[in-house]
Amino acid sequence: MSLKDHAYCVEMSGEKSVSGSKRVAPPTTPNKPQVQSKKKNRTEEDKETEDGDSTLIKILNAVTNLSDRFDMQENKLESLATKMEEQHSMLTELKKEVAENKSKTTLLESELVKVREELLATKEKCKEQERYKRRWNLRLKGVSEKDNEDIKGTVTAILNKIAPGVPWSFQDMVDTVHRIGKKDALHTRQVIIQFVKRECRDLIWKLSKNCDVCKKNGLRFAEDLIQEDREARRLLWPKVKEAWEKNKRAYFRGPFAFIENTQIFP
Incomplete structure (x- = not known):
């Protein structure tokens, strides 16, 4: 008996048997999933998850840092606002002091003018007394x-x-x-x-x-004569001398000079 007579002998690829009838291929069992592929997919997913978590952590840290910076800037702005208020109050006080000093200066200027006038008057009185004494x-x-x-x-x-x-x-x-x-x-x-x-x-x-x-x-x-009168006469002398040379009546009276009873000036 040959192999062809056995029932378990089948022809592959759908070939006909010797007798001419086709043999039906026995059903095949489905392929089982490979364990390594599942592990590989899980590893990639975990890696992606870890990357995502890392990115989120970085974003959160960046947001936290940015929030801290904003808080610092806000504190600085508040401090700056406080200093500006202090400066404003100081400027207000300075304006008041400047206004007060300005009014005092105006008063002192008016008093200084009076003092100068009194000083000039006193000097003139002293000159007159010196003239009278001499x-x-x-x-x-x-x-x-x-x-x-x-x-x-x-x-x-x-x-x-x-x-x-x-x-x-x-x-x-x-x-x-x-x-x-x-x-x-x-x-x-x-x-x-x-x-x-x-x-x-x-x-x-x-x-x-x-x-x-x-x-x-x-x-x-x-x-x-006092010094001022001598200086005044020195300036008037050329005109008096010229009048004398022209036989005109010219003379001095104190610091003043006259030609033909008319006062002359340098």
């Missing part, structure tokens, strides 16, 4: 200077020659006599004469202008 004085130029001189005796002798026969003694009418400034070998210092009576001084001043004694001895009397 009306009793005369300056004498050209008296030779000697060591250990008796300048008062020399001056009273000159005055007696200029105004002989006056009803008073110049020794009594002259209060003080002294030279002006430091001694200088190259220059003769002027002499200040202070009279007791104004009328005695005015008489000598009048007589000395055309006195032969003064001309012969090179003596010249002058008013004892």
